Amino acid sequence: MRTFLAFLSITSVCVAGCQREERQLRLDPPVAAALDEIALMPNGIGGAPPETYFALDTPYETNAYNLSEGKRLYSWFGCKTCHSDGQGGIGPAFLDGWWSYGPEMVSIFASIRDGRPHGMPAFRDKMTTEQIWQLAGYVQTIGAYAAKTGAPGRNDEKQTRPAENRAPAAMLFDQGPKPVHRDQGTTP
Secondary structure, X not given: OHHXXXXXXXXXXXXXXXXXXXOOOXXXXXXXXXXXXXXXXXXXXXXXXXXXXXXXXXXXXXXHHHHHHHHHHHHHOOHHHHHOOOOOOOOOOOOXXXXXXXXXXXXXXXXXXXXXXXXXXXXXXXOOHHHHHHHHHHHHHHOOOOOOOOOOOOOOOOOOOXXXXXXXXXXOOOOOOOOOOHHHOOOO
């Protein structure tokens, strides 16, 4: 009996430790409407996400499910046609470190939702607010300078760059000269 109780307690601890992340497959309409209320700077570059975004704990930047959905939307809506795998083409590259409207989530969200001059179409009427946030999160991981804990799955096709969670953009830039002495600190 004692071994059975020990087995039962160990099993219950193991099962409790294997809890999957909660996935909300559809946002409540009030939450989706609140996420659409971003505060852009007057020039349309940068700004602040709504308070709801922080209350949800920035799920579109760190959640693997949302990043995978963003990756699916990137292919589904033909973003590869202009941006390739982040290397650019007709549209700007995400890997070169030069973001025309900033690498912040709000700027990427606004670019996708409202479009930008010189070719970026608006997707406000083609995607839900949550889908735009998911796509923005994925686009941000393409040009990330620091690796993130969550990442979408890799494609089975030929790999032209490292996985998104490997921070590919950081590898493209020369970090500059190394200090000769440890007390010199960082270099500009």
